[in-house]
Amino acid sequence: MISNELLWNQKGLIAWSIATLITLGVFTGGISDQLQFGNQAICLLNIQDYRKDASESWVFEAHSGHCSTAISYGWMGIFLLFASIGTRFYFLYKKEEPSRTVLMVLASAASFWAFVSLIMGFVVSGGVAHTCEQFEKSGKSCGAVFGEGFYANNKDVVYKKNINTINAATGSGWALVLFWIMYAAYEWHSYRHASLKWW
Numbered sequence: 001m002i003s004n005e006l007l008w009n010q011k012g013l014i015a016w017s018i019a020t021l022i023t024l025g026v027f028t029g030g031i032s033d034q035l036q037f038g039n040q041a042i043c044l045l046n047i048q049d050y051r052k053d054a055s056e057s058w059v060f061e062a063h064s065g066h067c068s069t070a071i072s073y074g075w076m077g078i079f080l081l082f083a084s085i086g087t088r089f090y091f092l093y094k095k096e097e098p099s100r101t102v103l104m105v106l107a108s109a110a111s112f113w114a115f116v117s118l119i120m121g122f123v124v125s126g127g128v129a130h131t132c133e134q135f136e137k138s139g140k141s142c143g144a145v146f147g148e149g150f151y152a153n154n155k156d157v158v159y160k161k162n163i164n165t166i167n168a169a170t171g172s173g174w175a176l177v178l179f180w181i182m183y184a185a186y187e188w189h190s191y192r193h194a195s196l197k198w199w
Contacts, residue, residue, distance in 0.1 A: 009186070010092055017085045020179045021078065023172045028074030030169025031124070036067050037159035038152030043067035044161070045127030050134035058138055058145075066127050070173075073120050077176065080113055084183070100194050107187035114180035121173045128170055 035044045048061040084106055091098045098106070132142035143163035150159050 009190075010088065013085060013088055013186075016179065016183060017081060020081055020176070020183075023175050023179065024074055024077050024081065027169050027172040027176060028071055028078075030165050030172070031067055031070045031074070034146075034161045034165045034169065035128075037150050037161075042150075042152060044131055044146075044150075045070075045124065047131045047134050050137050060134065064127065066123055070120060070124055073116065077113065077117070080109065084110065097194065098190075100191060103187055103191040103194055107184055107191050110180055110184035110187050114177060114184050117173070117177045117180050121177050124173050125170050128166060 036042065037044070042062045043064045043066060044062065045066040046064040048063070050058065050060040053059045087098070087102065087106065091102075135142045135145040138145060146161040146163045146166065149161065151157055152159075
């Protein structure tokens with residue numbers, strides 16, 4: 001039978017999963033919508049050589065693949081979230097506690113993803129900071145340059161961006177580190193206090 005303590009823990013997992021899912025949405029959507037433009041081909045993380053060209057237009061080099069990496073991270077995080085919570089609620093439905101083997105897998109996966117989230121937090125934050133340093137060469141604030149927008153091949157199509165949304169996506173990346181650490185700690189705690197059965 002499943003314990004009352006575990007039932008209360010399941011309620012905490014529901015709250016955690018909702019918060020994490022929302023945060024993943026903010027992160028993934030923010031990167032996709034605000035840090036890419038031109039049919040998602042140009043990434044605004046870690047731009048290089050921001051300068052004026054012969055026509056006095058501001059141009060830059062953008063060859064980073066970090067946006068697609070960050071978006072892939074977001075989607076994989078959503079998959080891992082549903083897989084982890086789905087496993088937990090499968091055992092809740094069966095009115096059983098997971099075995100130590102299952103708990104070890106869940107804890108290990110959450111720990112690994114917390115580490116991946118930490119790396120991604122540095123990648124996105126560092127990428128935005130570097131881009132802002134480049135944009136500020138124009139004498140304008142980073143937010144102003146993002147707000148004025150960008151064009152790819154067609155100057156008539158301008159892609160305007162919002163620095164507040166970008167900051168929200170960056171902040172949500174760091175929040176995800178905390179959320180996955182919390183979940184990993186919960187699963188390791190469950191593993192240490194589980195019965196000695198392995199299957």
